[in-house]
Amino acid sequence: MADHYEVLGVSKDASQDEIKKAYRKLARQLHPDVNPGEDAAERFKLVTHAYDVLSDEDSRRRYDMGGDQNGGFGGGFGGFGDIFETFFGAAGGARSARPRSRRERGQDALVRIDLELGDVVFGVHRDIEVDTAVLCETCQGSCCQPGTSPVTCDVCGGSGHVQRQVRSLLGNVVTTQPCGSCEGYGTVIPNPCGSCAGQGRVRSRRTVALDIPAGVETGLRLQLPGSGEVGRAGGPHGDLYVEVAVAPHPVFSRDGDDLLATLEVSMTDAILGTTTTIEGLDGSVDLELRSGVQSGDVLTIGGRGITPLRGSQRGDLRVGVQVITPTKLDGAQRKLIEDFAKKAKAPAPRLAQFQQGLFSKLRDRFRSH
Ligand SMILES: [Zn+2]
């Protein structure tokens, strides 16, 4: 590790004033505010660390004598300790005696996937691309250049905290603060890993095989524990959340685990009855329309709906009948219908209770059973 005097560019017998001036000059050059590079940030840390050691007479003496690692008072932060905290984050847990860990739990990640309604009937397998932080192969999360390791911080002696005397109305008060030199870790990394810039993790795109269960709906989030971002310094993974969006289907809609559709039936088929085959989301279904079927009648095909998210009993396919009245009749056809009307003695229009739209009628009928 570089000599603290060299880092600041001062001689071994420099006065406190000279040390302070040298530090202020370098801090202005390297400050993350004016110099946002990774290298400058690293040098700023080194410079600040050197200043922390040398600006306090006690720790400077220990350093000169060969670096007693068990320093007590860091002291001498001046106004710079605050700046340091602003840019590198104040270390948490100032009250606890232990240094904080570099290892942090990774963040949760969220991806969205688009599904068709057909995917929801039985569930579907998807390979999804996820862009997250993964463990750095080079350092395996140690943050250090291979072959090197963190060294005990000689400002705080490895505790991650420094004590500082503050003059107050009540006299001198000793407060404990996170060590600004090691950011409270108790160690510093003299040779950060080049592949991950000392973070222990890198961003990478990977493929996650996903079995989406049947019965999911738009907005539902599937949780994959431990599949999110790897933490800093090889910390545990966060979780991966997959949010589902189900595209509307041109024919089928969903009511709970049931599928709904409308079957348009000609007036003559409705009168005479017929058989027909409809295409469901999972193959064809034979339907028998009784003679005299009415608009609004519902044909229920059991077990051809959606497999529920919890459970295995599929919902039903419910088909609402809508009889289509012919609109274009030629002369002969009209004559036939008029003859039919005379013979059938069709009743005159009659006032009855208001009928809601077909779909709400479908639902009402279903719920009343
Ligand atoms: Zn690395």
Ligand SMILES: [Zn+2]
């Ligand atoms: Zn420290």
